[in-house]
Amino acid sequence: MTLEFDMNYEDAYREVYEMVKPKYKLFTAGPVACFPEVLAIMSVQMFSHRSAEAKAVHVDTLERLKKFLEADKGEIILFPSSGTGFMEASVRNTVPRGEKVLVTVIGAFGKRFADVVNSNGRKAVVLEKEPGQAVKPEELDEALRKNPDVHAVTITYNETSTGVLNPLPELAKVVHEHDKLLFVDAVSAMGGADIRFDEWGIDLVFASSQKAFGVPPGLAVAAVSERVFEIAEKMPERGWYFDLPLYKEFNEKKKGTPSTPPLPQIFGLNVVLRIVEKMGGKKAWLDMYRKRSGMIREGVREMGLGILAEPGYESPTITAVVVPEGMKGVDVYNAMRERGLELAKGYGSVAEKTFRIGNMGYVTFEDIREMLDNLREVIEKLRKK
């Protein structure tokens, strides 16, 4: 009567492990390398998401995120989805069908926000910049003067495809002057760049687990303003899966989410938020990101390579490097991969002339030095070709 587990199923594990085992040191755009302590908690045995134990972790994670995002006035929401889920949520919960949203685009993920707006029956008015450029406050002001009928403004805080960090606090001020809702895609920013939800007056800022927090993918997190819930509660046809007031109700009454959340990723995020504290708090953690990205920029500049981001707007989490004339970004990517170092290919309209170096998650200064030493050799070899 124990036939089911007579066999040893270790083979099933080993076959899959052979397909997915670590082969490279990662400088990816996400999913990124995770802390060993995070990976360890991912393999804990499961249990009911409605149990007292799961509720305790849910509440503790919300509190830690609230502190990290300085969002005393915000409601923290956890979605069982990728970050894009919050693009859909922001639009469906606050913008009436057929109405307009000003979408600022500085790369591929700004374009995605426009697609999400349009595919949900709203109209995206696009303010688009050249790859490598940030949105400037005066440009946003002008766009809002020309389009006074938009309900909301979307800003990609950190554009993963170009390695540009938008000047969010300055842009937020402009949005407030025009009294519009402010939605911030912080997918590759949160955990790597500062976010002050209350002070900057953000209405919705979201991210994914698999970027600067260094947790496996599957979980999206956001801080949401009271104003969003006031509008959402009256918004018809906002759906069920991304119904923000329903999530707020479940935070309060059930200390959980309406449908089953990715428990391992929540546990992993909780571990990382504790690591942040043990490292000395948010400032120390963000300093680490600044140092990492600074080392990378300094290193590639010393090799005579260009940075795509305009000066003053460089991302603390990912660097898009411009290759010299006659060289292709993907050649650098492939040569580094052969050396056991996985960077990220160029992306979107600048795919050919760039490659990218992420520094998110479990990356040490020593790893960065090793990567730069290899990159120097690779570039020299490619130059001689």
Add this chain to the structure above:
Amino acid sequence: MTLEFDMNYEDAYREVYEMVKPKYKLFTAGPVACFPEVLAIMSVQMFSHRSAEAKAVHVDTLERLKKFLEADKGEIILFPSSGTGFMEASVRNTVPRGEKVLVTVIGAFGKRFADVVNSNGRKAVVLEKEPGQAVKPEELDEALRKNPDVHAVTITYNETSTGVLNPLPELAKVVHEHDKLLFVDAVSAMGGADIRFDEWGIDLVFASSQKAFGVPPGLAVAAVSERVFEIAEKMPERGWYFDLPLYKEFNEKKKGTPSTPPLPQIFGLNVVLRIVEKMGGKKAWLDMYRKRSGMIREGVREMGLGILAEPGYESPTITAVVVPEGMKGVDVYNAMRERGLELAKGYGSVAEKTFRIGNMGYVTFEDIREMLDNLREVIEKLRKK
């Protein structure tokens, strides 16, 4: 310059582990206990979801699911969401706004499907049965005669709240006679009850990772018919996150999903589908489920307790047990928990007079015997009170 990892962050892991470490043997309604081989793969280091390695696992998982669901004609779709995501997808991709869907309700999760239909601006026409009852083909036929204008019919294959398995093949025939789309919520059925997608003519059948497959939560899977894509491609305002044709396109062109998927859960599901093969294939695996649930029903009947499900429609994955007059379901749940065995509380309108015993995931026959021995003692003690 190595300040970031000078410290040992094992404490961060240990603090979270203390909150979530295994305390009970699980007979839950989901998340359920996972195979050790699945938990082991959950802790593998992450990497890009657009890498060759991730693509290989994606394609292999689709093929294994296709075989398991006998869905040669179906497209397998993986969502970074809970199972409920597919409720939203089915409605938004195929039913025009303002139009009707016949939602059959035999418990809490049928009600959720009605909520999803209505909150997305469609109209749910509800055929509802008493808790414990299944939908009968003649009732469905009558409901469809009365409502010839519905676009689709939803069926909860296995209702987790009442432990009832609907007669899906017979109901599917009725749906075809009326030429309607057939959406099947198989969240607590897939992996525990047979599904023959092609033979039964299903249009969309979905489930979650954390039920009868015994994988942590965070991933939803479905098989979708060609007819659904034909309708969806012309459906306006179907959104981005659950846009089925977009997922099909990404399966084909990118061998992945439009936004970042929960890689660890995909790896875990792949491990389980290999375990199914090693156990002798789908039939042997489903026999295991039949034996487990049969042992549980036999055991509780011997104690003089009732089964909520009407005879002939008992679930192979979860049993709702009716407690004797004067006893409360939650008292049994609490007493069992004190003995280190976590069952599931009663749910929905029958919450007070029932408790539930799940047998999904990593549950051995030995575990079931131990659970029944304890339950016998608990019931005897409660009877003497």
